[in-house]
Amino acid sequence: MSEHLIDKHAGKRLRLRRTILGMSQDVLGNAVGVTFQQIQKYERGINRMSASRMFLIAKKLEVPVNYFFEGLEDHADYVDCPSNHLAEKRTGDNMTDEEHEELTTRETLELARAYHKIKAPNVRKQIFELVKALGKHGG
Template sequence: MQAATGAPRGRRPGAGRPKTGKPNPIDVHVGSRVRLRRTLLGMSQEKLGEAIGLTFQQVQKYERGANRIGASRLFDLSRVLDVPVSFFFDDMPADAAAARVDDEDETAGGEERATGGYEPDPMAKRETLELVRAYYKINDPSVRKRLFELTKAVANAAVADAAE
């Protein structure tokens, strides 16, 4: 049933996500943390979806921040992924935390402000996660340490080259 204003009952007109076409940085961050934990556990989107009663496409949308994760779903995710709910908000960049969902400037053509220049955490990238998993598959600690030292040396050389 709808109220006289035409809006669904219990919601004020204009409430919710601004129509910028871009996900809220907080939703993106929470989704990236879901992806991070799922990947670290070696769990597929399909397996996670089955565990919480969703399709893998819905999990994809959550992980991209395209769909918001409600409180009860976040609680389910925390149980399946074996982390506290607070894990999903850890390491949130200040600009994402400061983003306001109902900021009127965002709906008035401020698309750049809608994302706040937000860049996802490099630690949540698939490449990083695969690299970490491969690194820890190396059983010999001395080989792992040599690889670690080699990687640091290459990175330091790249920084030195860029500074010249």
């Protein structure tokens, strides 16, 4: 089966949500009746999720089914176009594959989780500004 942009987008969304929840591919696979290797293939967009499997995965990840398609609305021109013809185009969430990988690393997600646990709004804002400034200057 050839990879398709929509399958890749849905797979990226799957990986993002699974990682945010701190859930392993093995745990998710067991919960929905597939191997962790199959979850890997879904996440890479190599294999297409059936509607019933997507429904089960959405339930386990505590998201609506349409979560997997969020960000595609503005890219209707990509529908029915194999992803290998779109290598230089951005994905439906308007990020390159490399940018998406950076945002879904465990370190990035742990940083986001820790940040959101900070209760004081002024402290959160200061930390946000500090991280933004350090990132801007490569510090």
